Amino acid sequence: MVLVIGGDHLGSIDEHLRRLGYRSVKHVTGRSERRVEIPSGTELVVVLIDYVNHNLARWVKQQAKARGLPIIFSRRSWSSICASLRNCEDCPHRKGCLDSSAAS
Structure with missing residues (x-):
């Protein structure tokens, strides 16, 4: 499971993550x-930085680190999320974003 924090709605981001x-x-x-x-069962935490305050971002980062979970901070666009995933060595399924067709 992916936990996405921030933004009022995700648009197609959840569909892309499932793919x-x-x-x-x-x-x-x-x-x-x-x-x-x-x-529990969270594999990845995504924080949409345009939509959360610093205190919440810091809290989530501490929790993810304490549990050994990968966390990425990104803007609310699929291209930004995909770029962050590509750079995350510990993120499961990150190789899906190495394929250019995943960014469409």
Whole structure:
């Protein structure tokens, strides 16, 4: 599962993540949350930096690090998320973003 934090809606981002091989996507807007607990079974945490405050981003980063989960920080566009995934050595399914057809 991928936990996406930030943004009011994901558009096609969840569909793209499923195409890469993630079974499910959980979305938390981050608008009113001060802290977000990372659910068990999470393989990857994605923080949409345009839509969360620094304190929430710091909290999530600490939680992901404590659990040994890969975390990426990205803008809310598939091309930005895919670029961040390509650069994440620990991200499962990152090789799907190496294929240019995944970015369409």
